[in-house]
Amino acid sequence: MRVARRALTPVVRSDRAAALTTAALDLASGVTGPICAYLPIGTEPGSPGLVEALRAAGHEVLLPVVSDSRGPLEWARFDTDLAPGPIGLREPVGPRLGPAAIGRAALVLVPALAADRGGGRLGKGGGYYDRTLPLATPGTPLVVVLNDEELVHEVPTEPHDHRVTAALLPGAGLVPLGNSS
Numbered sequence: 001m002r003v004a005r006r007a008l009t010p011v012v013r014s015d016r017a018a019a020l021t022t023a024a025l026d027l028a029s030g031v032t033g034p035i036c037a038y039l040p041i042g043t044e045p046g047s048p049g050l051v052e053a054l055r056a057a058g059h060e061v062l063l064p065v066v067s068d069s070r071g072p073l074e075w076a077r078f079d080t081d082l083a084p085g086p087i088g089l090r091e092p093v094g095p096r097l098g099p100a101a102i103g104r105a106a107l108v109l110v111p112a113l114a115a116d117r118g119g120g121r122l123g124k125g126g127g128y129y130d131r132t133l134p135l136a137t138p139g140t141p142l143v144v145v146l147n148d149e150e151l152v153h154e155v156p157t158e159p160h161d162h163r164v165t166a167a168l169l170p171g172a173g174l175v176p177l178g179n180s181s
Contacts, residue, residue, distance in 0.1 A: 001113040001122075001150055005043035008147075017047035019170035020145060024050050024109065025057055027143065027174055033106030034060040036075060036136075041088045044111055045170070046145050051078060062101055064128070065091045072132040075101035087126065102135045108142045110164055114150045118178035119163035122155040133162040143168050151175060 008016075024046075028035055035054055040046045055061045061078040066086045076092035085091035102108065110129055114122040121144055123129055133142055142164040148171040157163075167175045 002043075004149070005045075005147070008043065013043065014047075016045060016147060016170035017049065020046050020168060021050040021053050023168050023170070023173050024145075025053055027141075027168065028054055028057065028059055028107060031059065031106045034062050034101075034104050036062045036064070036102050036105040036108040037078070038064055038109065038111050039082075039090050040111065044145075045147050045150075046109075055079075062097065062105065063092050064089065064132075065096055066128065067099075070127070070131075072099040072135060073102075073128050074098055099132060099135055102132060103137050105136060105140055108133070108136055108140060109168070110142055110144045112144045112146060112150075112164075114152050114155050115144045115146060115164060115167050115177065116152055116155045118154070119165060120155045120157040121161065121164050127160075130160055130162045133164075141165050143174070148172055 037051050039048050055078055062075040063078045064073040065076050067074050075097045076094050078092050081093045082090040083093050112121045112123055143166045144164045145168045148169045151167050166177055
């Protein structure tokens with residue numbers, strides 16, 4: 001998946017990022033409450049523009065902050081001030097809201113390398129989201145942001161892996177997954 005992402009031309013990545021921004025704004029249009037999102041690293045689908053568009057549309061956007069421990073992610077409100085963080089993240093410089101802030105979210109956008117139609121999610125191996133997503137309020141949409149070809153028949157999962165409820169894709173838009181009920 002990483003090799004395929006790197007092989008995409010800048011024009012294709014830009015077109016897909018624009019489509020994902022439109023789809024994310026559509027999805028968020030009915031949301032009242034904070035949106036947990038992330039700023040893509042490297043060739044991850046999406047763009048900083050997606051996060052900015054959500055904020056510009058009037059949503060409170062929370063971005064992840066990696067704590068010193070290997071526990072769940074913390075969160076901070078997104079504004080224009082960002083600082084370099086660990087593992088390549090850019091993090092908000094404002095006050096930390098703690099891991100429990102995801103419990104206030106009305107929508108959670110989640111990064112991944114791939115996902116399957118049953119809601120399995122293949123992350124990058126750090127386990128941060130698998131430790132964080134269980135803190136979301138039950139019923140909150142947990143939406144993985146992918147390229148269309150990254151929604152596959154099956155990904156390897158382990159008992160600690162937390163499933164997602166939908167995939168947001170540049171071509172197909174919002175696709176409910178097996179865990180969406």
